[in-house]
Amino acid sequence: MRLLLVEDDDHVAAALSAILARHGFQVVHARSGEEALQALLPADAAPFGVVLLDLGLPDQDGYEVCGKIRKRTSIPVIMVTARSDVRSRIHGLNLGADDYVVKPYDTGELLARIHAVARRKPSEQESSAPEQAAVVRLGSLSIELSTRRVLVDGVEVPLTRKEFDLLALLAQRPGVVFRREQIISEVWRTSWEGTGRTLEVHVASLRSKLRMPALVETVRGVGYRLVAPVDGL
CATH class of the missing domain: 3.40.50.2300 (Response regulator)
Incomplete structure (x- = not known):
């Protein structure tokens, strides 16, 4: 490399x-x-x-x-x-x-x-356009999985590669707690313990960029879960 x-x-x-x-x-x-x-x-x-x-x-x-x-x-x-x-x-x-x-x-x-x-991931390295974009909608938040776009109230919010992967993972099962070890394994593809601090910073960055501080909830001693935003709040 x-x-x-x-x-x-x-x-x-x-x-x-x-x-x-x-x-x-x-x-x-x-x-x-x-x-x-x-x-x-x-x-x-x-x-x-x-x-x-x-x-x-x-x-x-x-x-x-x-x-x-x-x-x-x-x-x-x-x-x-x-x-x-x-x-x-x-x-x-x-x-x-x-x-x-x-x-x-x-x-x-x-x-x-x-x-x-x-x-x-292979999907990140290939530039071929998807036939149909899979979209996860949670209140005012829209996550286009195939095109890797995130929108809040119809306005696109630029995310880094890892920020999107983290959000997409949590959005698979809103309300379900993902253990820190699982998130690190699936998003960073490593079990190396030092990645934990990186995870905390990426969570904080997501909350800031999306202007939804309550979107990603910390479950103390376990991990994180995505709390679906409520329109109008």
């Missing part, structure tokens, strides 16, 4: 590139936001599987770079940041990041997250 590493510190980049190379990655190093955007331009180049984006860049804010990347491509983006607060993580997800890693991080954690975001 080709991986775009966006990191302005050459020493950090060299050490990380060596580790990634040992695990089978072909690393392309960009030292700034502009270099990263230029690396994504050649149409004839082999595609990248993942972008590993450090937020502390010399020329542009990492969040700004993430937004520009997402406008150009659907390549999974993992943010690397020292900001551990939930608000910063939600902001990154809203801009289109697929995941984040907080510094200092364990190399095993980073590799697990890279492999997790790189996994895609």
